[in-house]
Amino acid sequence: MNLNQKNKSCYIHIPFCDHICSYCDFCKMFYNSNFVDRYLLELEKEIDSLYSNEVLDTIYIGGGTPSCLSVDELEKLFRIINKLKRSKSCEYTIEGNFNSTSKEKLDLYKKYGVNRLSFGIESIDKNNLRLLDRSLDKDEVIDIINYSKSIGLDNINVDLIYAIPGEDINTLDKDIDFILSLDVKHISTYSLMIEDNTKLKINNTKYIEEDIDYSMYKHICNRLNNYNHYEISNFSTLGYESRHNLCYWKNDNYYGFGLGASSYINNIRYTNTKSLNKYLDGKYILDKEILNKEDIIEYEIILNLRLKEGIDLLYFKDKYNIELNKLYDYNNLVKGKLLVLDNNKLYIPEDKLYVSNEIIVKLLENKI
């Protein structure tokens, strides 16, 4: 077993936002140019201390809202990232929202080799946007998307949130109509989660009923049938799957730099501190989970089964030197049609992806 694989992916976290959404429990804070400067300095130190010169195949700048940095700050960020070696075909993504993305910034992205954009639309419905504490100008969206495509940044993802309290299928349909009209390569859809320490939770917002949530999910799957539903929440046109996210789902190693970022290096999962002060003091790491072979295999199963193609049994055997069915008895689940075994792939059928946790737990319980 060679689990000490080379890192081919890197995540970089920019925790700043010019506005905080009601549902967001990610590591974020209000934009403040003083802090941005100090943060970027520290980020550079963190990268210098950990990066060991691998050629990277994916880089992902997430947040927060990376696009809320000024053009100068962005340029600083890109220069720092330029220390990382990128392969020729490296997928280089930056997240952002439409309000803070300008043509100038898009040109800058292009200049520094960014080739994939990920934008949060979430919804175009007024009521939904009010509940999510977001704003959106449709014309601006269309403008930015068209401009991006015109300068060759055509690998674009947009996010959609559904199952928002008060939402119905008609509202959802309008969101989908709009998103489809943008003709982007990749769509991520998430049912609204009400997390601790968010405005929604504090306001005691209740989840939409399970059956409605499910019917919306089904509806989305139907409406996006021209896209490849390659992961529970992700749809893409062929060849435009997010390679960075695939690295997570395939249980591969990755760097994670910045506040609150996670990384997976040589059988250890690290989580960085979420405290800006500690981070600026150079105390990056909050938590370390050292994995044994058993843990790694559990992760492999849990993560692979998010994917439509599931677990590649030959690859599994090659990676761990043992067949999966020697470790977990999945025959009953296959008989019960909760898993499909086809051509050396073991996967959750598409119509059951929405209860994948239930199925994964059942599988993990059947440890031999």
Add this chain to the structure above:
Amino acid sequence: MKQSNIRNFCIIAHIDHGKSTLADRILEKTGAISKRELKQQMLDSMDIERERGITIKLNAVQLKYKYKNNMYQLNLIDTPGHVDFSYEVSRSLAACEGAILVVDAAQGVEAQTLANLYLAMDNGLEIIPVINKIDLPSADIDKVVGELENIGFDKDKIILTSAKTGEGIDKLLESIIEDIPSPKGDINKPTKALIFDSLFDAYRGVITSIRVMDGEIKVGDIIKMMETNADYDVVGLSINTPKEEKVKSLKAGEVGYLYASIKSISDVHVGDTITLESNPAKEALPGYKPMKSMVYSGLYPIDSSKFEDLREALEKLKLNDSSLVFEPETSKALGFGFRCGFLGLLHMEIIEERIEREFKIDLIATSPSVVYEVVLTDGSKETVDSPVKMPKRELISKTLEPYVKTSIFAPSEYIGPIMELCQDKRGTFINMDYLDTDRVCINYEIPLAEIVYDFFDKLKSHTKGYASFDYEFIGYKESNLVKMDILLNGEIVDALSTIVHKDFAYNRGKQIVEKLKEIIPRQMFEVPIQAAIGSHIISRTDIKALRKNVLAKCYGGDVSRKKKLLEKQKEGKKRMKQIGSVEVPQEAFLSILSTKE
């Protein structure tokens, strides 16, 4: 110590009237423990006791008290307060000559005040009436004095105490010495000692609590259990002060602990008489009548490999609670377990809790059942303590169920709601007495099954908690009873069957299926829940199929979080029982008990 300087007494009271606090205060007053050592309610040694505020295990403590220049030995024997434990109360009463009857100055005479008083009078004890908690702002001493006079006490004999402030405790100790008779045993007669409690110690084996009636027991004596005929060498004798102190002998009139390397729990019967092998007594002391179990329930380990552990736990518990009875039973749904008989519902809850807490066995308890009698068409009679044992309908000529007489004490403003509740519970009114101008005692005959079901909870909610209640078994009466089955996904779950009155079956069935629908989580497929009498379905509802159990967004590579979530779900599943293809949580099996209208 001379017998004339010994006083053996217990404290009896309605639950929460301050019995244990009063005992603590007596301990402190006699110098047995300092205030600092006084862990509140010293005598209640088990966690559950302190948490629930009730005494469930016997304890005897020996105190020294100087009075008028004489040293006295006071043996305080603790008793449980709850109605379920009247058997244990009578055990400790038999070891005493006197009893302190404690009444709360704010609550007044309650149902169990009377029940315990009558038990003590039956045992011929001298009774000292005490009104406790006189420091409470809500205390109404004159009223409670009046109530005690109404039940036959002399006003001048009533002692007022506050266990909290210590007021009246000296007077109480004085009365214990002056009024309670000393033991009248004969030290020269062949030895007789009453076993009134026992417990299992991992190092010393079975330890018995004894009261020596006649003669003497010394370390090294060979003793004989008169009922079981077993012989043992006395390895040690001790008293509890409340620290354990070893003694060389226990003489007539004294109370203490005896251990004799008794390995087998079954050789010791509480209520049995110990005598000496060398000079045995001819007749044993009158033992106790073993109490009959009133309520039965199946106890099953969730983890079926823990069956033997459960057996061991039950055996250990039975050692100092001989009222607990159990025999193995098998359920199709739950596997191997035990059918257990209890004195009442509280008794059942405490045993279940002790098994889970002290023996760390996760349990499924089936809904409790009373003992029914069934007369078959061929004239023979069967007793049925579990719905599973109910004969086929066509073989039954009539069914009978146990009835109890309930005494409900409450402020008179609640007469209406109480009577309404009793009618709902198939009760028959007997009579009603006014204790004073605004408090009544209402008597009803009610099927015990209704009491077991949810009577007490309902009574509390109908009277805002002001009612107290006690019951006694009065006999069997004919009743139109049927067995009602519950089907999950089309299969009968034997552990969920109940016996119900036919006229109430439809409602009860509907409540149960609705309740189960609430408790059983959605499964991968739709699960119908049905209630049926024979092949006739009387109620049905469906648990919808699980639609969503997914972590949609995994953010920024933070996959540890997802794994933790799944681990939590995995843990949750361990506490479920797989019945056919349905995963059923523990509490579903008791849901039949707690359905709300």
